[in-house]
Amino acid sequence: MDGRRRERLWRLLSERAPGGSGWAGVVVALVVAELGVEGAAITVRTASRVQDLAAASDDWTAALEELQYTVGEGPGVEAFETGGPVLVEDLRADHDRWPGLTDSALPSGVAAAFAFPMQAGAIRLGTLSLYRRQTGELSADELADALVLADLATTALLTDSSGAEPASAEAHEGYYDDVNVATGMLATELRVSLEDALLRLRAHAFSNHLPLTEVARAIVLRQLRLDAPPD
Structure with a gap:
């Protein structure tokens, strides 16, 4: 990894840090x-496909990350x-690769996406995802910078998790907490596994064109009930 490139990006990161919004942000x-x-966006992920949104640059980006969580596919x-x-x-050219994602994401205006794994040693922690409204590849310099920033994002994630400055209280709130709670409720009520419960939650959100978090919140508040399918 280019030491001078990393030093430059770390300096820029440090200059922005006093804003107090958390390193991931x-x-x-x-x-x-x-x-x-x-x-x-920086998204925490696990092998069992549980995820949480650590930081997103705006609501548009957060919605794209949530859509990947809903359909269970995508670059991240x-x-x-x-x-x-x-x-x-x-x-659009990669429609067959992730049909569930592209059918729902393209109308939002996204045209290109780039995702980078975040790792600490052999442990994979999540992904750094980039989105563009125009098609086109990253330049050689942009790609090199993105690889360095994915590494710095890993450090940022671990720093925020430890409670070190300048992390804010909001950085520790789980973006998908309602999804986790709703999944547990469905698993208990329908007597299915957590994996099957999450699959049904995702299927309902996708088929009704609703954000996964909105469906989960309705279940937690007992405003929505997903009955078990007939045998």
Whole structure:
């Protein structure tokens, strides 16, 4: 990894840090400013596909990350599973790769996506995702910067998790807490596994064109009931 490139990006990151918004939030803001993309997000992921949104540059980006969680596919999911970058310069051309994602994401205006795994040693922690409204690949310099920033994002995530400054209280709130609670409720009520409960939650959200978090919240508040399918 280019030491001078890393030093430059770390300096820029440190200069932005006094804003007090949490290191993860500072990283995604820097990504948008430096890499010519419209959106960036840091998402924590696990092998069982549980995830949480650590930081997003805006609501548009957060919605794209949530959509990947809802349909269970996309560049972020693939980057985490393979351990390598997933670079998609034209989502429309890759429709067959992730049909559930592209059918729902393209109307929002996204045209290209780039996802990078975040790792600490052999442990995979999540992904740094970048989104553009125009098609086109990352330049050689942008790609090199993105790889460094994915590494810095890992440090940011671990720093925020430890409670070190400048992390804010909001950085520790679980974006998908309602999804986790709703999944547990469904598993108990329908007497199915947590995996099956999450699958039904996702299916309902996707088929009704609703955010997964909105469906989960309705279940937690007992405003929505998903009955078991007939045998």
